Amino acid sequence: MNRILISMMDGMDEPVWFNNIELYVNELLKKLDFDGEEISILFCNDEMIQQLNKQYRQIDSATDVLSFENGEEYEDEEGSWKSMGDIVISLETLPKNAAYFEIDENSELKRLLLHGLLHLNGMDHYEEHIEKGVAPECEMLVLQEKILSEFSGYKLM
Numbered sequence: 001m002n003r004i005l006i007s008m009m010d011g012m013d014e015p016v017w018f019n020n021i022e023l024y025v026n027e028l029l030k031k032l033d034f035d036g037e038e039i040s041i042l043f044c045n046d047e048m049i050q051q052l053n054k055q056y057r058q059i060d061s062a063t064d065v066l067s068f069e070n071g072e073e074y075e076d077e078e079g080s081w082k083s084m085g086d087i088v089i090s091l092e093t094l095p096k097n098a099a100y101f102e103i104d105e106n107s108e109l110k111r112l113l114l115h116g117l118l119h120l121n122g123m124d125h126y127e128e129h130i131e132k133g134v135a136p137e138c139e140m141l142v143l144q145e146k147i148l149s150e151f152s153g154y155k156l157m
Contacts, residue, residue, distance in 0.1 A: 002029045002037045003081060009044035015091070017109075017157040018043075024110065024156055028117055031147060036079065039120065040086040041113070049090040064093040065112045067119035087116030101132050106157040107148075114144055114151075 004022045008014050021041065029037060046062035054060045056068070070085040089112050098108040111130075123140040136142050 001079075002026060002034060002039070003078075005038070005040045007040075007042050009042065009048055012043065012045065012091070015043075015157075020156045021113070024151075024154060025113060025117070027151070027154070028114055028147070031150070032117065032121065034084075034121075036081055038081045038083045039117070041116070042086065042088045043091050044088060046090050046092040049088055049093070052088060062090055062093055064097050065089050065116050067116045069120055069122070084117075084120040087113070087120065089113070089116070101130075104157075106155060107152075109156050110151060110154065111144070111148055114147055118144055 004025050006018070006021050008018070025039065025041070029035075029039075049064075049066060050060065050062040052066055053063050056066070066088045068086040068088075070083040072083045074081055074083070089109075094108055094112065095105055097112075098105045101108065118140050123143070125136075125138045125140045130136060130141060130145075136145060
């Protein structure tokens with residue numbers, strides 16, 4: 001069992017698909033053989049993710065997804081947990097990415113969530129990024145695309 005905490009930035013309304021995220025992320029965690037993990041997911045706008053990107057990565061621009069590893073362990077009345085960390089996703093960049101990749105927003109949202117989880121698992125793609133029409137080479141992005149193909153029929157939106 002895993003714990004997934006999902007929230008919206010203050011002042012943003014929950015999208016109609018908001019309640020579908022937990023089930024999808026749980027399925028991804030099962031696929032990745034995680035158990036007893038806690039993950040926080042925050043949906044925000046470009047302004048907030050740009051501030052985080054500048055503060056933590058010294059990059060003064062908006063991005064699609066950020067991941068912050070934690071690794072702390074704790075216990076509560078429900079059991080023992082390992083806090084994997086936090087994922088932050090910009091809902092303003094999501095449709096821009098979908099348009100660039102010529103995919104629907106559902107597919108892009110699934111990619112961003114999985115991408116964040118893989119980073120929380122300690123994986124990195126360094127300078128390589130997913131590009132339209134180019135097959136990835138690094139282990140993280142190859143795994144990401146493989147798992148996404150297995151979840152191609154999964155609808156969040």
